[in-house]
Amino acid sequence: MKVNVHLNTNLKRIRTSKGYSQKQLAELSGVSLRSIQMYEQRQKDINKAQSDSLFRLAKALGCTMEDLLENCVKSRM
Numbered sequence: 456m457k458v459n460v461h462l463n464t465n466l467k468r469i470r471t472s473k474g475y476s477q478k479q480l481a482e483l484s485g486v487s488l489r490s491i492q493m494y495e496q497r498q499k500d501i502n503k504a505q506s507d508s509l510f511r512l513a514k515a516l517g518c519t520m521e522d523l524l525e526n527c528v529k530s531r532m
Contacts, residue, residue: 466523467495469516484515501525 463471470480470491477495481488486508493499501509502524509520516523 464495464497464501465525466491466501466512469518469522470495473516475516480512480515484511486511 470477475483477491478488480486481491490499490504490508491512494501494504506520509523512523513520
């Protein structure tokens with residue numbers, strides 16, 4: 456399945472819904488501004504991010520780490 460690169464990433468969607476700039480999120484989470492930019496531009500795969508970075512982003516955004524992941528495969532029934 457192809458991903459539409461024109462859609463916002465989960466990270467960007469959640470960040471903007473909270474009203475944070477990328478810089479504000481970087482300051483709140485301790486994750487570098489450049490990493491946040493690269494995750495949102497899909498130049499860096501957030502699914503392969505270190506768990507510590509995901510945890511800090513999720514905590515700053517008030518969501519779960521899973522909420523930030525892209526294309527999660529749901530288990531088959």
